[in-house]
Amino acid sequence: MSGMTTGFRALRLPSLTPAQRVMGLFGFWLVLAVCGPFFAPYAPGQIIDTEVFAPLSHRHWLGTDYLGRDLGSRLLYAVRYTVLICTLSTAFSCGCGILLGIATTATPAWMEQVAGRLMDGILSIPSLLCALLVIAAFGDSLLALVLTLGVIYTPGAYRTSRALALRIARMDYITVAVARGEGALFIIWREILPNMRGPLLADVGLRFIYAVLLLSNLSFLGLGVQPPLVDLGSLVRENVLGLVYGSGAVILPTIVIGVLTVGINLVLDGTSRR
Amino acid sequence: MSRAHMISVRNLDIVGHRPDGGTVPIVRDVSLEVREGQMLALIGESGSGKTTIALSLLGHVRPGCAISGGQITVAGHDVTSMTRHELRGFRGRTISYVAQNAGTAFNPALSIAQQVIEPARVHWAMTRQQAERKMIELFRALALPEPETIGARYPYQLSGGQLQRLMAAMALITDPEIVVFDEPTTALDVTTQIEVLAAFRAVLADRGITGVYVTHDLAIVAQIADHAVVLRHGQVRESGTVARILGNPQDEYTRELVAACRIPPRATPCAPMASAREDRVLDLSDVIVGYGNRTAEGLPERRILDHVSLSVPRGSTLGIIGESGCGKSTLARTISGLQPWAAGQVVFRGEALAPAVADRTREQRRRLQIVAQNADLVLNPAWRIGATIERVLTFFHGMKGAEARAEAMRLLDMVRLPHALLERYPAELSGGQKQRVNFARALAARPDLVLCDEITAALDPVVAAAILELMAELQETLGISYIFITHDLHAVRAVCDQVAVLYAGHVVEQCDSQSLTAGAHHPYTRLLVSSVPEMRAGWLADAMALRHAEGAPAAQRRADGGCQFFSRCDMRMPGQCDRGPVPVHTLPDGARIACYRSCADLAFPGGVAPAAPLHSYES
Amino acid sequence: MRGGRAPYGKAGALGRRQALRLAGAGLFAATLPARAVRAAGAQDPQPRRGGHLNFAGLAASTADTLDPARFALATDYIRGHMFYDGLVMLDAEMMPHPALAERLESDDLQTWHITLRRGVTFHDGAALTAADVVYSLARHKDPAVGSQQRVIAQEMADIQAVGPLDVRVTLRGPNADFPSMLGIVSFSIVRNGTTDFSQANGTGPYTCTEFTPGVRTSGQRNPDYWRSPAPWLDSVDMIGISDDMSRHNALLSHDVDIIASVNPRLVRLLRTRGFGIMESPVGTYTDLAIRLDEGPGRSQDFVTGMKYLFNREQVRDSVFLGFARMGNDQPIPPEHRYFAADLPQRPFDPDRARFYLRRSGMMETGVPLVCSPAALASVDIAVVLQYAAQQVGLSLPIRRMPADGYWTEYWMKTPMGFGNTNPRPSLDMTFALNFASGAPWNESRWRDPRFDQLLLAARAQRDEAVRRQIYHDMQVMIHEGAGICLPAFTTSLDAFNPRVRGLAPSQAGQLMGFDFLSHVWLDDAAGGAA
Amino acid sequence: MNARLARLVLRRIGAALCSLLFVVVAIFALTAALPGDVADMLLGQNATPDATQALRHALHLDQPLWLRFMHWCGGMLHGNAGNSLLTGRPVSEMLAPRLYNSLLLAGATTLVAVPLALVLGLACATWRDSVFDRVMTVLTLGIVSVPAFLIATVSVFVFAVQFRVVPALSDIRSIHSVGQFFLTFAMPVATLASITMAQMIRMIRACMIDVFSAPYMEMAVIKGVPPVRIMLHHALPNAIGPVANAIALSLSSLLGGVVVIETIFNYPGLAQLMVDSVMSRDVPIIQACTLLFCMTYLFLTTLADIVALASVPKGRGA
Numbered sequence A: 001m002s003g004m005t006t007g008f009r010a011l012r013l014p015s016l017t018p019a020q021r022v023m024g025l026f027g028f029w030l031v032l033a034v035c036g037p038f039f040a041p042y043a044p045g046q047i048i049d050t051e052v053f054a055p056l057s058h059r060h061w062l063g064t065d066y067l068g069r070d071l072g073s074r075l076l077y078a079v080r081y082t083v084l085i086c087t088l089s090t091a092f093s094c095g096c097g098i099l100l101g102i103a104t105t106a107t108p109a110w111m112e113q114v115a116g117r118l119m120d121g122i123l124s125i126p127s128l129l130c131a132l133l134v135i136a137a138f139g140d141s142l143l144a145l146v147l148t149l150g151v152i153y154t155p156g157a158y159r160t161s162r163a164l165a166l167r168i169a170r171m172d173y174i175t176v177a178v179a180r181g182e183g184a185l186f187i188i189w190r191e192i193l194p195n196m197r198g199p200l201l202a203d204v205g206l207r208f209i210y211a212v213l214l215l216s217n218l219s220f221l222g223l224g225v226q227p228p229l230v231d232l233g234s235l236v237r238e239n240v241l242g243l244v245y246g247s248g249a250v251i252l253p254t255i256v257i258g259v260l261t262v263g264i265n266l267v268l269d270g271t272s273r274r
Numbered sequence B: 001m002s003r004a005h006m007i008s009v010r011n012l013d014i015v016g017h018r019p020d021g022g023t024v025p026i027v028r029d030v031s032l033e034v035r036e037g038q039m040l041a042l043i044g045e046s047g048s049g050k051t052t053i054a055l056s057l058l059g060h061v062r063p064g065c066a067i068s069g070g071q072i073t074v075a076g077h078d079v080t081s082m083t084r085h086e087l088r089g090f091r092g093r094t095i096s097y098v099a100q101n102a103g104t105a106f107n108p109a110l111s112i113a114q115q116v117i118e119p120a121r122v123h124w125a126m127t128r129q130q131a132e133r134k135m136i137e138l139f140r141a142l143a144l145p146e147p148e149t150i151g152a153r154y155p156y157q158l159s160g161g162q163l164q165r166l167m168a169a170m171a172l173i174t175d176p177e178i179v180v181f182d183e184p185t186t187a188l189d190v191t192t193q194i195e196v197l198a199a200f201r202a203v204l205a206d207r208g209i210t211g212v213y214v215t216h217d218l219a220i221v222a223q224i225a226d227h228a229v230v231l232r233h234g235q236v237r238e239s240g241t242v243a244r245i246l247g248n249p250q251d252e253y254t255r256e257l258v259a260a261c262r263i264p265p266r267a268t269p270c271a272p273m274a275s276a277r278e279d280r281v282l283d284l285s286d287v288i289v290g291y292g293n294r295t296a297e298g299l300p301e302r303r304i305l306d307h308v309s310l311s312v313p314r315g316s317t318l319g320i321i322g323e324s325g326c327g328k329s330t331l332a333r334t335i336s337g338l339q340p341w342a343a344g345q346v347v348f349r350g351e352a353l354a355p356a357v358a359d360r361t362r363e364q365r366r367r368l369q370i371v372a373q374n375a376d377l378v379l380n381p382a383w384r385i386g387a388t389i390e391r392v393l394t395f396f397h398g399m400k401g402a403e404a405r406a407e408a409m410r411l412l413d414m415v416r417l418p419h420a421l422l423e424r425y426p427a428e429l430s431g432g433q434k435q436r437v438n439f440a441r442a443l444a445a446r447p448d449l450v451l452c453d454e455i456t457a458a459l460d461p462v463v464a465a466a467i468l469e470l471m472a473e474l475q476e477t478l479g480i481s482y483i484f485i486t487h488d489l490h491a492v493r494a495v496c497d498q499v500a501v502l503y504a505g506h507v508v509e510q511c512d513s514q515s516l517t518a519g520a521h522h523p524y525t526r527l528l529v530s531s532v533p534e535m536r537a538g539w540l541a542d543a544m545a546l547r548h549a550e551g552a553p554a555a556q557r558r559a560d561g562g563c564q565f566f567s568r569c570d571m572r573m574p575g576q577c578d579r580g581p582v583p584v585h586t587l588p589d590g591a592r593i594a595c596y597r598s599c600a601d602l603a604f605p606g607g608v609a610p611a612a613p614l615h616s617y618e619s
Numbered sequence C: 001m002r003g004g005r006a007p008y009g010k011a012g013a014l015g016r017r018q019a020l021r022l023a024g025a026g027l028f029a030a031t032l033p034a035r036a037v038r039a040a041g042a043q044d045p046q047p048r049r050g051g052h053l054n055f056a057g058l059a060a061s062t063a064d065t066l067d068p069a070r071f072a073l074a075t076d077y078i079r080g081h082m083f084y085d086g087l088v089m090l091d092a093e094m095m096p097h098p099a100l101a102e103r104l105e106s107d108d109l110q111t112w113h114i115t116l117r118r119g120v121t122f123h124d125g126a127a128l129t130a131a132d133v134v135y136s137l138a139r140h141k142d143p144a145v146g147s148q149q150r151v152i153a154q155e156m157a158d159i160q161a162v163g164p165l166d167v168r169v170t171l172r173g174p175n176a177d178f179p180s181m182l183g184i185v186s187f188s189i190v191r192n193g194t195t196d197f198s199q200a201n202g203t204g205p206y207t208c209t210e211f212t213p214g215v216r217t218s219g220q221r222n223p224d225y226w227r228s229p230a231p232w233l234d235s236v237d238m239i240g241i242s243d244d245m246s247r248h249n250a251l252l253s254h255d256v257d258i259i260a261s262v263n264p265r266l267v268r269l270l271r272t273r274g275f276g277i278m279e280s281p282v283g284t285y286t287d288l289a290i291r292l293d294e295g296p297g298r299s300q301d302f303v304t305g306m307k308y309l310f311n312r313e314q315v316r317d318s319v320f321l322g323f324a325r326m327g328n329d330q331p332i333p334p335e336h337r338y339f340a341a342d343l344p345q346r347p348f349d350p351d352r353a354r355f356y357l358r359r360s361g362m363m364e365t366g367v368p369l370v371c372s373p374a375a376l377a378s379v380d381i382a383v384v385l386q387y388a389a390q391q392v393g394l395s396l397p398i399r400r401m402p403a404d405g406y407w408t409e410y411w412m413k414t415p416m417g418f419g420n421t422n423p424r425p426s427l428d429m430t431f432a433l434n435f436a437s438g439a440p441w442n443e444s445r446w447r448d449p450r451f452d453q454l455l456l457a458a459r460a461q462r463d464e465a466v467r468r469q470i471y472h473d474m475q476v477m478i479h480e481g482a483g484i485c486l487p488a489f490t491t492s493l494d495a496f497n498p499r500v501r502g503l504a505p506s507q508a509g510q511l512m513g514f515d516f517l518s519h520v521w522l523d524d525a526a527g528g529a530a
Numbered sequence D: 001m002n003a004r005l006a007r008l009v010l011r012r013i014g015a016a017l018c019s020l021l022f023v024v025v026a027i028f029a030l031t032a033a034l035p036g037d038v039a040d041m042l043l044g045q046n047a048t049p050d051a052t053q054a055l056r057h058a059l060h061l062d063q064p065l066w067l068r069f070m071h072w073c074g075g076m077l078h079g080n081a082g083n084s085l086l087t088g089r090p091v092s093e094m095l096a097p098r099l100y101n102s103l104l105l106a107g108a109t110t111l112v113a114v115p116l117a118l119v120l121g122l123a124c125a126t127w128r129d130s131v132f133d134r135v136m137t138v139l140t141l142g143i144v145s146v147p148a149f150l151i152a153t154v155s156v157f158v159f160a161v162q163f164r165v166v167p168a169l170s171d172i173r174s175i176h177s178v179g180q181f182f183l184t185f186a187m188p189v190a191t192l193a194s195i196t197m198a199q200m201i202r203m204i205r206a207c208m209i210d211v212f213s214a215p216y217m218e219m220a221v222i223k224g225v226p227p228v229r230i231m232l233h234h235a236l237p238n239a240i241g242p243v244a245n246a247i248a249l250s251l252s253s254l255l256g257g258v259v260v261i262e263t264i265f266n267y268p269g270l271a272q273l274m275v276d277s278v279m280s281r282d283v284p285i286i287q288a289c290t291l292l293f294c295m296t297y298l299f300l301t302t303l304a305d306i307v308a309l310a311s312v313p314k315g316r317g318a
Helices: A002-011 A018-039 A071-106 A109-124 A127-138 A142-152 A154-169 A172-180 A184-221 A232-238 A240-245 A248-273 B050-056 B084-090 B112-116 B118-122 B128-141 B160-172 B190-207 B218-224 B242-247 B252-261 B328-335 B362-367 B385-397 B401-414 B419-423 B431-444 B461-478 B489-495 B523-531 B539-546 B599-603 C016-025 C074-083 C130-141 C244-252 C264-272 C300-309 C312-319 C350-360 C378-392 C427-434 C449-460 C464-481 D003-033 D038-046 D049-058 D065-077 D091-126 D131-145 D148-162 D178-212 D215-222 D227-251 D259-264 D270-280 D283-311
Strands: B005-017 B023-035 B039-043 B065-074 B095-098 B178-182 B210-215 B227-232 B235-241 B280-294 B300-313 B317-321 B343-348 B368-371 B449-453 B481-486 B498-503 B506-512 B583-586 B592-594 B616-618 C052-057 C088-090 C096-098 C101-106 C111-116 C156-163 C166-171 C206-212 C216-221 C235-240 C276-280 C285-290 C324-326 C369-371 C398-400 C416-421 C484-490 C492-496
Touching (some): A018 A071, A018 A184, A018 A248, A071 A109, A071 A142, A071 A154, A071 A184, A071 A232, A071 A248, A109 D003, A109 D283, A127 A184, A127 D003, A127 D259, A127 D270, A127 D283, A142 A154, A142 A184, A172 A184, A172 B368, A172 B385, A184 A232, A184 A248, A184 D131, A184 D148, A232 A240, A232 A248, A240 C244, A240 C264, A240 D148, A248 D131, B005 B050, B023 B050, B023 B065, B023 B210, B023 B227, B023 B235, B039 B050, B039 B218, B050 B065, B050 B178, B050 B210, B095 B160, B112 B118, B112 B128, B112 B160, B118 B160, B128 B160, B128 B190, B160 B178, B190 B523, B190 B539, B210 B218, B218 B242, B218 B252, B227 B242, B227 B252, B252 B461, B280 B328, B280 B481, B300 B317, B300 B328, B300 B481, B300 B498, B300 B506, B317 B328, B317 B489, B328 B449, B362 B368, B368 B431, B385 B401, B385 B419, B401 B419, B431 B461, B461 B481, B461 B489, B498 B523, B506 B523, C052 C074, C052 C244, C074 C206, C074 C216, C074 C235, C096 C101, C111 C130, C130 C156, C206 C235, C244 C264, C244 C492, C244 D148, C244 D259, C264 C492, C285 C300, C300 C350, C300 C378, C312 C324, C312 C378, C312 C484, C369 C378, C378 C398, C427 C449, C449 C464, D003 D065, D003 D283, D038 D049, D038 D270, D091 D131, D091 D178, D091 D270, D091 D283, D148 D259, D178 D227, D178 D259, D215 D227, D259 D270, D270 D283
Parallel strands (some): B039 B227, B178 B210, B317 B481, B368 B449, C052 C235, C369 C398, C369 C416
Antiparallel strands (some): B005 B023, B005 B065, B227 B235, B280 B300, B280 B343, B506 B592, B583 B616, C088 C096, C101 C111, C111 C166, C156 C166, C206 C216, C216 C235, C276 C492, C285 C416, C285 C484, C324 C484
């Protein structure tokens, strides 16, 4: 008995720092996104059955979708595109937001004003409508999706990083660096940024989740990855009629979205709680 | 259980829970007793568990902690076995608490009166009218200004000293049997601290209240307590009467503590005021720093520093003292170029310095280093110690790799730190170690002048004493000059040659540091010096006897000329001091005092006739 | 996002001889069109008057309009039939019948004389006159009006009132199908001089009580309707629900009585719950147009290869779940009387496709497949096609475009893109507007002088058998030569609560050629839908 | 009100105007970048170049972009938002009923969501890390993460179709009594409130935890103040500011961020109008809608700032 518990304890993951835990979970999804489709038994556009919304069976484990395609395969592709688009757009929004957020702590006040008004403006347009407009104007290519989601969530990243940077900029070690005569880039890159890592990570995670959600809701307006590829939200959307037949084609992708977002959120919550 | 022991703690253990489920002991096997009407001092450094013990007397432990053993009996109640409901009736009624930082312990959203009478109201002790009458009475007893109306104010409108006294009023409103004071004066300026202490003592003595006083300052213990318990790492090191503990400490740690409070004045004679310009490393003349609209002359309307002139002789230390808000830190920022000045001149090693750091040469920046106040904020937490120091070496001397590493080690040797620290992060260091690293980083530039801004303020006395010692040693070996900004007069006497007294942005006096207690001085200097607690019983009474005027504590900047200290001055001459420029006297030893009074008057306060100044010129 | 654009018009071609005969005799039977097929086997008792009906169409938006010239969506067409009448109406086989026009006569098929029905009044009480007809028809030619039918209207070179109830229309050339053309809902008759279309003033079966674009259209029975006893209903509410699931839910929860555009995937559910499904064999098709004047389409082999790549059975069964008829790369649906039934069905033949594609040399170049939700089911058809292409080694990246802007920005502008076409009122118009050389909507830019000659020949041809042969040959030519891959004709599906009676399928369009409101009645005794 | 507050309000209004201007210009530019214009959309598949050109001329769409923008700005300055290109009716006339509907829905949702979110958020913060808190955390996260259209669709299918307790569509016209009001709004409000609340609960929880950790809260405990009084008297006044901000952020999306809900319940609100207008390129309406959304957001955040300021004595200057 006690041997077993020791065994389990030995099996338990080494105690990870919160950042490692976030990166670990995130890494898992990235790996799934990159490698998952290689294990898909069918092509994403291949119709394999005349029965639509087929239930789970030995032939196609997760059933079929509204066209009679293999749901399991499509799910693997959907994870790829949701995770990749959201990762890239998060990288974009956080990159821009953080850069702007830190930069405006050092630039003249009017620049901060301009940036602030700009961000307020973006924030004030409902995100779904903003996405609709931008994608209608520039098409729904992968790049357009990534940039749209990126721009929409830039203000949030800007606000968070600016608040953080302002606090850090007041720290004495920044004073010392300024008094030493260090350049602005060195101060931003070496002195400020490394100290924002923890809270920023939580913020980045949050932005990622928002991106997943907006991407899901975009599918409602018929926007998303080009067929036959699919993202998770579009997968739910295109199969939503299966709901009345209790089809897994609606339920399974919803669960995957839930596991993706709730999982990362819980780990992030854990980081802020400790 | 005899009523004679108002408080009795037996074998108290308190543990803290770690996130991983383990526990750490915070308080271990502590026993203590307090008799009715007596005051017990809990003495210890940060982390000694003194606040935890104090709070446990009220049956309160902070989240994440728990009482794991022992017994606490307070006024006949077994605190550890009380229910929540019983505790609620007990706290604030039988025993009350005065927190360390009244600024945050008062609810910013509620008026003072609401909060002060709240304990009386929630315990149904008296009606609202009774409570308000009682409150005003207490305000009066605690020497608060405008006792009838101060209750209607909000916390942000009051000064720290007032809030601390208001908090005492809140603690006393229900006539509790016991009051616990948790470092109530630590955050205050010395001049305020003395008034608060006096007020406390008067009220406590009046009401025969049993007290527990938590502090790290032995001088205060000497004034206020009967018995003392010395704590370290959650354990009792020594206990006994205050007189015995201060006079004849048995425990080694207690001895260290007592010694740290009695820093000897510097052994070497003070460097004289250098008259020749070449002998001075830094010269400030008529420096003005401020903000707001510009006046007709193009000077800022609101001034933080006004016509400040100072000089630092080569290889010596200039101390700068003053209350919080007098402009000390701004002075440091101004000299180091972080806060440009609006007028005046700063000459460093014979060269005029540019107001902004960006306009100064690398050589100037290298030779003038700053060591900032809070060691927790001054080291970049993301950098290893080695990287922190080596960056300076690379930046100023172009050293890299092994060379830089070797030099960094040499610097650590210099500040007496082990080489292993190079691989650590600041979070892994103690406060004293961080301050030493801070110093080593400044030394890495091989400076001529180091600005030390309150470097000992956040440190425990024993650690602070060691830092001061280090400073003096480095000056001797490296010949660097210091500007030492502090509010601690002991420290000034220990390391400074000269001292400048700053009041409301003005230098009211610059003199020899060893002559602070004797000779002619500005009235404010005398007030400051006399407010520094001494570690002898009865000092408080003596000091209070010397104070004549109860001035408005908050220094109000006057824009209409005249002496800034006018409203608080006990030698003021209405109709003369409050208008026109203040004359500056230069004394034979080089000291300078800005006052309307003659040197003779200043040398003998309360003296008879104002005499003509020896040398006077309009500043 | 919005599907369900309505047909351009919906008229079966009136046979020329028949038209001539009718015209010559001045006969134009003033009877209601007979409904050949009854709804889902219901044995209809005598219609009953009264009741209120809620109807949910596919879409409602601020583009909803009461201006016949701007009718674009199915809901517009239904609204048009609600409040307005045309000179001509089409029956279930798309044959024209007189409506507001009592007689329609022509000797040379170029100058047409229209005699209006007597005693017809607008909702505001004014009597129908020739001036109203002239105004209603002529306004389509004014570019500022923005008429959907401007191209077709321009056929009418001159429109003149020659008497209080007599109108003379001179066409640019002879056209026997002119009566069918007038069956287009857009050519409904409005009151002379109407410019404000916030209210409808027509002669239709219902008077407009509320019209809020994007929200609702409400009508009340027009007691003075000339087709009395129709309509049967006291009042009607029409809304649009663009979300498929919501529209079906509204029917299932009895919030509405009829819904248009049922998704094939929900037919099973609706049937098990006792709701009626009406299948209308409309000739709408979604096709892939390969431009022959640029890109890979310049190679005939490529086009032929692509045609063999369509798995038409799969499109019918998987995309439309069987609610469609297979197409044969020409625009005439199987139930049409001129349908070339003997033309062999082009099969799905990957091997032949691979052969032709290889020969075209286009195997290595990936040609984007442009589709959009705007073209019904085109995205799903593209997916089916793409997979088939992938199997033979051809890569066809799908480019799905937003529905808004698709027709102006992408349709006919890309080398290979999907379109969606509703049947024209006559074959002549279909061929003339979509396939003749230089036709405005010649999707594949197909040019065949012989086809153009045949078109003219058919117009001049008086012998029905010969014309049938000509139309047959033209279908064969399109099948062989045009860059049009036509996988299926869709079946329009509408669902109704069993208490709704009187519905019957029509070739003219969904919901009895959009005119169901003149025919349906409520049987409160019926129920049974769960 | 005092000078300090007035100054802040003025500054906020000034900043808000700047943001508005930016949004208006950006949206105008974006609509100009949209493929096709209202003439194309009107004619649709039947467009021929000359017809489109003629219609474009009739609608003044052939004027240069800047001229149209200046026209529009000039109109706005006189309070005239112009006419819809599609219907020709005044924009204000088209917006008014939609705005009313949207405000009704937003108002009903606010009335449900805010009190509930406050209570639940407070409960989570009070019993932090308890089972209740953890369950709420997962629940709120779960609700936020499921696509809104699915939540709405499922609830309609269950409550309107399976149980037939509420209508599937929210038809305001059918409201003749209080009972009908509740029935009509039950589904959209419940769906919208659950989504909005999930965000609010998380933010309020964070705010309250912040307040609870303040030293004066410990002081109140040490004074022997009963828990209820601590909550109402000590915590609440200090939480008003941050909580108001959290609520304002959540509520600001209720007007324009509800496309999904409006579509599924066939509720004619502003968001649907804006989507329609984007589809039909009806620029004056797109502009007016955006302006409304932007103003709502700025109004709410400014209001929250003022509430926050006025809730503390320092801000009031008391």
